Amino acid sequence: MQRQTARLRQTFVRSGALVDEVAQSLSAADFARPARVRGWDVRLLTAHLLWRLTSMAFQLDHPSASRPVTLEQYAAHSLATTARRLEQARATADHDTGHALAAQLHSVIADLSVLLSDEDLPPVVDTGVGRLNLLDFLRIYLIDVVVHLDDVRDALGPGAGPRREAPAARVGRDNDPEAVAEVVRTLAEILAARAPGQSVEVRIPPFAAVQIGDPEAASRAGSEFVEPAPTHTRGTPPAVVETDPLTFMRLGLGRMTWADALGRRLVAASGLRTDLSPQLPLIG
Numbered sequence: 001m002q003r004q005t006a007r008l009r010q011t012f013v014r015s016g017a018l019v020d021e022v023a024q025s026l027s028a029a030d031f032a033r034p035a036r037v038r039g040w041d042v043r044l045l046t047a048h049l050l051w052r053l054t055s056m057a058f059q060l061d062h063p064s065a066s067r068p069v070t071l072e073q074y075a076a077h078s079l080a081t082t083a084r085r086l087e088q089a090r091a092t093a094d095h096d097t098g099h100a101l102a103a104q105l106h107s108v109i110a111d112l113s114v115l116l117s118d119e120d121l122p123p124v125v126d127t128g129v130g131r132l133n134l135l136d137f138l139r140i141y142l143i144d145v146v147v148h149l150d151d152v153r154d155a156l157g158p159g160a161g162p163r164r165e166a167p168a169a170r171v172g173r174d175n176d177p178e179a180v181a182e183v184v185r186t187l188a189e190i191l192a193a194r195a196p197g198q199s200v201e202v203r204i205p206p207f208a209a210v211q212i213g214d215p216e217a218a219s220r221a222g223s224e225f226v227e228p229a230p231t232h233t234r235g236t237p238p239a240v241v242e243t244d245p246l247t248f249m250r251l252g253l254g255r256m257t258w259a260d261a262l263g264r265r266l267v268a269a270s271g272l273r274t275d276l277s278p279q280l281p282l283i284g
Helices: 002-025 042-060 071-080 082-093 098-115 134-156 162-174 177-194 215-220 245-252 258-263
Strands: 124-126 131-133 200-204 208-212 239-243 267-270
Touching: 002 042, 002 098, 002 134, 002 177, 042 082, 042 098, 042 124, 042 134, 071 082, 071 134, 071 177, 124 134, 131 134, 134 177, 134 245, 177 200, 177 208, 177 245, 239 245, 245 258, 258 267
Parallel strands: 200 239
Antiparallel strands: 124 131, 200 208, 239 267
């Protein structure tokens, strides 16, 4: 785990540097562009990441001796508190301009780079939402960084003029493949824990493949008796879902609906019980 944590710290620092580079390159018009998060713009996206990374730096100074929760438990609590956390992000924005928020973000990312170079980081961190071991803590916050870059790229989009296309192109080209791979594996792990079973295989090549149970039945588990879905123990299950890493990330973070992904043929689903929508989004 130490080697995995060391690699993840390096991945986080690289991705943070890219976030900083993109944020510093944006114009006032860029910060005002609408985002796919309803009612938000790039300025609020920047404020949200600033608040999240400020929280991360604070939490690294608050180790815990308690037993950590699982990724799935953290994700479930995160979903339940999404609205409150989005309001906290709005409060972070206050009346600051996009450039002022980007300057603050630059400082926080620099501080985190120093913090993450410390070999004596706490093994368990209290996030305020749940206590996480250091590896899962880094994985959760890496999701914030990677999805932020994807959100900004989407907001800038094509047709924003030659100068405006440059930051968007850079986000697409430089989004660290190792960071995207880690986010995909984290979300796949949460999905497998939330819908345990072996009746459906979810493939996100080249980064992950997990077997899960019936997504609809898993969403009702605990409230009523659920007939178990058939399991498959040899070879490929009769039901398969396959999609690309960015689509899976956008589905898992609620940036895209299942119906939209199917309609745009970004997901291939064959067999029974391949509707993942009852389990989406996976984390808030």
